[in-house]
Amino acid sequence: MTDTTSKPALPDRLSVNPRSPHHVAEIFEHEIGIMFNGKERADVEEYCISEGWVKVPSHKALDRRGQPLTMTVKGKVAAFYR
Helix, strand or coil: CCCHHHCCCCCCEEECCCCCCCCCCCHHHCCEEEEECCEEECCCCEEECCCCEEEEEEEEEECCCCCEEEEEEECCEEEEEC
16 A cells, blocks of 8 residues: 555655645645654644754644744654655
8 A cells, every 4th residue: 555656756845834835735645744853743834854844833822814833843854655
């Protein structure tokens, strides 16, 4: 079931937010995972492998548009298909 030939290559930078220029809808048709500093994280909003950071939501805080505020955390990032 891990046939990666039919799946698009994972980009260096990807965002879950459809309004972001780094959002690729075809990627989200498949389930992906993010390893951050050796542990799998399920709360990643955006990542960049080359720069080594992820953006995660900051608890209950919202911006003026009602979107969750995100914190940028630096470390070793790896993305993969499940």
